[in-house]
Amino acid sequence: MSTELTRQALSQLDAADPLTAFADRFILPEDTIYLDGNSLGALPKGAAERAAQVVSEEWGQGLIRSWNTAGWFDLPLKLGDKLGSLLGGKPNETAITDTTTLNLFKALASALRTQKTDAPQRRVILTERDNFPTDIYIAEGLADLVNSLSQETGVAYEVKLIDDEASLRAALDDSVAVVALSHVNYRTGAMWNMDEITAAIHASGALVIWDLAHAAGAVPVDLNAANADYAVGCTYKYLNGGPGSPAFIWVNARHHERFWQPLSGWWSHNKPFEMSQSYTPANDIRRFMCGTQPMTSLAMVEVGLDIALEADMAQVRAKSLELVDLFINLVETRCAGYGLELVTPREHAARGSHVSFRHEHGYEIIAALIDQGVIGDYREPEVLRFGITPLYLSRTDIWDAVEKLREILHTNAWQREEYAVRNAVT
Incomplete structure (x- = not known):
C-alpha cells in the first residue's frame, strides 16, 4: 500500500471507496466491529420488514391463497x-x-x-x-x-x-x-x-x-x-x-x-x-x-x-483482498511478539475472505475481543478467525480491531477467569 499506514490515511481511502455506501444497507450495533460475517452475516435493512409482511399480510390476510397470489x-x-x-x-x-x-x-x-x-x-x-x-x-x-x-x-x-x-x-x-x-x-x-x-x-x-x-x-x-x-x-x-x-x-x-x-x-x-x-x-x-x-x-x-x-463482485473481491492484507500487516507489525501465527495463505489466488491466526490461548483472546466489541470467532485447534465482509467493513474498522487486539495482548486482559469459560457455540 503506497499510502502511509495511519488511521487517518485509511479513513481517506474509505471515503473514496465505491463500496462504502453499502454499509448503510445493514444494521449493526453501535461500538461494534463485526468480523464474523463469514459465520453469520449482518442484518440487512428491510429484512425484518419483509418478514413482517409475509407474516402479517401474506399469511395473516392472504392465508393459504398466498401460495398462488404471493408467489410462494x-x-x-x-x-x-x-x-x-x-x-x-x-x-x-x-x-x-x-x-x-x-x-x-x-x-x-x-x-x-x-x-x-x-x-x-x-x-x-x-x-x-x-x-x-x-x-x-x-x-x-x-x-x-x-x-x-x-x-x-x-x-x-x-x-x-x-x-x-x-x-x-x-x-x-x-x-x-x-x-x-x-x-x-x-x-x-x-x-x-x-x-x-x-x-x-x-x-x-x-x-x-x-x-x-x-x-x-x-x-x-x-x-x-x-x-x-x-x-x-x-x-x-x-x-x-x-x-x-x-x-x-x-x-x-x-x-x-x-x-x-x-x-x-x-x-x-x-x-x-x-x-x-x-x-x-x-x-x-x-x-x-x-x-x-x-x-x-x-x-x-x-x-x-x-x-x-447490486454490488460489483470484482470490487468486492478487490476490497476483500486489500482488507485481509491490511489485517495481516497490522497484526504482524503491531501485535508482534505475542505468539500469533498466521494460518491463512498470503497469496491472493489461494485464499477466500476470512483470515485466521493460531494462538495457544485463542479462545480466551477471542472472548476478550468480543467483550470489547470486536466480534470474531474461534475454531479448534487454537484458531482465531476473522471474517472480512467488504460491504459493511471499512479500513478503519480493521485498524481499530487490531488496536483492540494489541491492547488485549499487551495488558494480558484475556487472562481474566471468565474468558476461559467455553460457550456452547464458539
Whole structure:
C-alpha cells in the first residue's frame, strides 16, 4: 500500500471507496466491529420488514391463497436463479432450499448413482481431512447406508481423506466416484483453484461437488466456466440471509435428467398436487427439493441477495483482498511478539475472505475481543478467525480491531477467569 499506514490515511481511502455506501444497507450495533460475517452475516435493512409482511399480510390476510397470489410456490426457484447468476449458473440450475447438509446428501447420492451406472467399480468418496466436519459426516453416513442396504459381498463404498492438492491428485484413480471439496476452507480460508481441480477430477473419471459455504458472495465463482458437476452452500454468511436461512443446491444442466432424488418428497414430484401414489420426479430444478418450503426465511434471503446482486463482485473481491492484507500487516507489525501465527495463505489466488491466526490461548483472546466489541470467532485447534465482509467493513474498522487486539495482548486482559469459560457455540 503506497499510502502511509495511519488511521487517518485509511479513513481517506474509505471515503473514496465505491463500496462504502453499502454499509448503510445493514444494521449493526453501535461500538461494534463485526468480523464474523463469514459465520453469520449482518442484518440487512428491510429484512425484518419483509418478514413482517409475509407474516402479517401474506399469511395473516392472504392465508393459504398466498401460495398462488404471493408467489410462494415459485420462490425457491426465483431466488435460485438470482443466486445462480452470482455463481456462474444458468437459469434453472439453482434452487434455494433445505440445508447445506441435506443438499450435500442429495448431490452425493446422485453422483454415486450416476457412477454406479457408468462406472460401477468406482466406490470411493474422496474429501478433505480438514473439510467442514458435516461434509465428512454426511459422506461417511451415506457410504454406511448404501453398504448396509447392499446385497453385494466383498465390495463396499468408502470415504477416503486427502490433505492437500498433491495427495488429492495422487488419490485420483479409477476407484474414485466423486470428490467433495470446500472451495474455501472454513478454518484457514485457503481456497482451491476450482478450474484446475475440476479438470483434474474429470480427467480421472470422477465427478465433483463444490461446497461454496465460505465462497458464495465473497469470491468470484463461475461454476459453468469451471465445468463443475454439483455445488451446495448456505445463504446466511456473506449473502446475509439470516440465521439458519435456507441453503442452495446447483446442478449442472447436463446432469438434470439423471439427478436421482434420494429424498423424494412431494415438492420434487412432477405434479405434486395430483397426489399420485407413485413418484415421478419433476423435469426441472424442482426435483432438487424435498418438502414444503419455509416462506418467511426465504423472503428474508431475497433482501440480502438483492444487495449482493447490486454490488460489483470484482470490487468486492478487490476490497476483500486489500482488507485481509491490511489485517495481516497490522497484526504482524503491531501485535508482534505475542505468539500469533498466521494460518491463512498470503497469496491472493489461494485464499477466500476470512483470515485466521493460531494462538495457544485463542479462545480466551477471542472472548476478550468480543467483550470489547470486536466480534470474531474461534475454531479448534487454537484458531482465531476473522471474517472480512467488504460491504459493511471499512479500513478503519480493521485498524481499530487490531488496536483492540494489541491492547488485549499487551495488558494480558484475556487472562481474566471468565474468558476461559467455553460457550456452547464458539
